[in-house]
Amino acid sequence: MPRFKQTVGVDDYVLDVLMRDLIGHDQQPSAYLVYLSLYAQAARNHWKPVPASLRTLADATGLSKSAVQTALQRLRRRELIRSETEHATATPRHRVLRHWRK
Numbered sequence: 001m002p003r004f005k006q007t008v009g010v011d012d013y014v015l016d017v018l019m020r021d022l023i024g025h026d027q028q029p030s031a032y033l034v035y036l037s038l039y040a041q042a043a044r045n046h047w048k049p050v051p052a053s054l055r056t057l058a059d060a061t062g063l064s065k066s067a068v069q070t071a072l073q074r075l076r077r078r079e080l081i082r083s084e085t086e087h088a089t090a091t092p093r094h095r096v097l098r099h100w101r102k
Helices: 012-025 029-044 054-061 065-077
Strands: 081-084 092-096
Touching: 012 029, 029 054, 029 065, 029 092, 054 065, 065 081
Parallel strands: none
Antiparallel strands: 081 092
């Protein structure tokens, strides 16, 4: 019996360009892991924003909360995600941006 029910396709850009940019150039492998996690969740959810706290992303990736926080800042700065919250203590919703698809 398969462990997972759904396969997620990943754009070539994410594997061929973004990985090299975030890990090699920016030296931020944590940002790449967080992006992949959000990308997979968004793809499974028909590209709707992904509600995820620092703790949720840390558990999903195996990173510390501070590493996830730094990664999210890097991803926002690179315009790879957009994060929104209803109020200061609400769980943020992260929209995965795929500018190469335009």
